[in-house]
Amino acid sequence: ILETAKREQVNVIGLSGLITPSLEEMTFVAGEMKREGFTIPLLIGGATTSRVHTAVKIEPEYPGPVVHVHDASRAVGVVSKLLSTDLKAGFAAGVKQEYQDLRNQRTAERSTRPLLPLAGARANRAAIDWAATDPPVPTFTGVRAIEEYPLNDLVDRIDWGPFFKVWELAGPYPAILNDPVVGVAATALFDDAKRMLADLVEHERLVAKAVFGFFPANSAGDDIEVYADESRQTALAVIHSLRQQMAKTSGGPNLALADFVAPKESGLRDYVGMFAVTAGTGVEALAADFESRHDDYNSIMVKALADRLAEALAERLHERVRTEFWAYAPDESLDNKGLLREAYQGIRPAPGYPACPDHTEKRTLFDLLEAEHRIGVRLTESYAMLPAAAVAGYYFWHPASQYFGVGKIGRDQVEDYADRKGMAVTEVERWLAPNLAYAPGRTEEEPNATPT
16 A cells, blocks of 8 residues: 555545454555554544544554544545645644544543453353253254355345435435435435346345354353364364453443353353355446446445345344244244344344454364355355355353443453464454453553442
């Protein structure tokens, strides 16, 4: 990036990030810009970025102007100010002060939320009465694939809310269609989307695929051991979970995903499920065809619809897991609103998201499911999924299972986690950078205080 910037004598460098590992790379680029004596503005954007992260992690690494741009439509205005002889100094100074204020606010907020020692957090794990639990047995163990899932079975399960966010139209669906500000634009966009969706379904221009499986499993501390068979003597793999360490002023537990699987010492025969789905087979060719005709609108549209179909397939498959394949809720009867509200038993957390923020855990999931071989979804070196219209995660059945965010963790957990995974601490710190409650290389945690 920096070599190209020098060669082309650019005015601005822009970095865009899709998943959380991109954040650490952005921080590195900012530091390298400082080291190599750059002074030009650095713009930060993309799905995984935020104003707070830019202020806390990236801006301190580079003395030149660093600006988080919320969406592409605002980039022109920001760049215009940064390149204006009259406006640049005032605009850059204003952003720098804003980011300093955000850092001060962040420090003040953190000081009221102490971090528990890992041992203390583990002592406050979810209290589940395993002695009164009879884990449901899946209808099969091992892996199955669905090579072509009917698209017409997914249309009614689409969650349209995120679709409008792709186009930077704010508001809940369907109320957004009548919004006094963006309602007309949203309705026109929705009409175009429905026309394209009907064409995609009728002519089968996209292929939806799924692979999923169930495995004997038990928890061992904060890990989940996945076994080869019911003898439970040989571990196929280990799912490493992270535990919340922030003190709970409400008295709630410090959760880890391992809490929702029966402990090995309980003697119970529990299970864990895994899945990977895609509706992206064929989307790149369609998008490329639109782009070759300079039709960026429909190129973005087909990608956005493929994303929605992939999420709909994840929702539909989870429904069938609950009622049919694992059948722990055979009498469930929810409409689409109930499904989108997640008013059902069990969860399907995904590696790289708040309950399990380590993207490297996808490797275990993909290997057990043979996802690349079975449905053609592969992982990049940063553990993004290709095709991008893909979803992967775990299935937990227990009624007490819930979604949560791991949040900030201490050096003691990072070192413990690195040891359990057989990774260097510095490597774990790189992958979990947004979750660290300390600055790598320093010896002290961020300041703690008594919770208010």
